[in-house]
Amino acid sequence: MNTTFLIIGAIILIVTFIDIFWTALWVDGAAGPLSKTLTTICWKGLHKISGEKSKLLSLSGPLILTMTLLMWVLLIWTGWTLFFAAEEASLIDTQNRGPISWSDRIYFTGFTLFTLGIGDFIPKEGFWQIATSIATGSGMLFVTFGVSYVLSVVGAVTQKRSFADSVTGQAENAETLVKQGWDGTDFHSIDLFLKEHASQLTTLTQQHKAYPILHYFHSEKDEQASSVAVAIFDEALTLYTFGVPKQYQLNKVWIKEARSSVQSYLGTLHAAFINPADNVPPAPDITMLRSANLPTVTDEEFESCLAQLKNKRKKLRGMVQADDRSWPKEST
Secondary structure, eight states: OOHHHHHHHHHHHHHHHHHHHHHHTOGGGOSOHHHHHHHHHHHHHHHHHHTTOHHHHTTHHHHHHHHHHHHHHHHHHHHHHHHHTTSTTSEEETTOOSSOOHHHHHHHHHHHHHSSOOSSEEEOTTHHHHHHHHHHHHHHHHHHHHHHHHHHHHHHHHHHHHHHHHHHHHOSSHHHHHHHTOOSSOSGGGHHHHHHHHHHHHHHHHHHHHOGGGGGOOOSSGGGOHHHHHHHHHHHHHIIIIISOGGGOOOHHHHHHHHHHHHHHHTTGGGGTOOOOSSOOOOOOHHHHHHTTOOOOOHHHHHHHHHTTHHHHHHHHHHHHHTTOOOGGGGO
């Protein structure tokens, strides 16, 4: 028996299934080491060749997802092929066509993993029969996890774009969103909007923790980009919290919940290697609100409060830039 093939095959299988379980089942574990490495390489490569072609970059998510599944398939196939190559007589040719070649072993491993077999090759009695049963089970397990993973990711992408559509459909920037919340007396008409979207963002945060690949699903349209929507949402919260006099401010519990949801979402960025921007984004234009006869604090008071959010706003801008978008303020 060739123990080298046996050990290498076993190591490949163990590492691959750890990566699959880590990526598909461990909610707080982000992506597995193999998946994370592949995702980073694919994203950086696509980012370089796409340039300013947003349509090409929009293929990044589906392509990375496909490449991840393909990597798992090839590694499982390779691992079991090496495993069955550990002994010359591990397989029996029922048609007596001569010595069993590497292509025969690859063929046997393939139909063992993904079908019920066709009978022209069978395992040797004893240990190799048990190994074949385990290989068949691992193939079925991979298919189950693979389908479940794809469905979960696609469902999360749909929710992600629905959230973005809802926010950007309401306003193209934070100032407009705040103005629309003013009814001439107070801002309470926006209460329900903030509460619902804070809840949606909390759900998206959990999905991004479970499936970091979601960060790489790039939308061709700005209005469906969650990075832009989150930036607009948080900048509006900043205006509601620090730009409006206390007597006009919104429900503090809902504001705290909304700001917490954004902070949690930003906490998922490190899993996708998204770093804060070098520069702070442009400040929200409080004079625009003032010119529309909305109650505001003084410029000095607002700037003082805004300085405390420097690091958080750098993260927001880094997220927007990583998605190849312009800061919402700059796009209007």
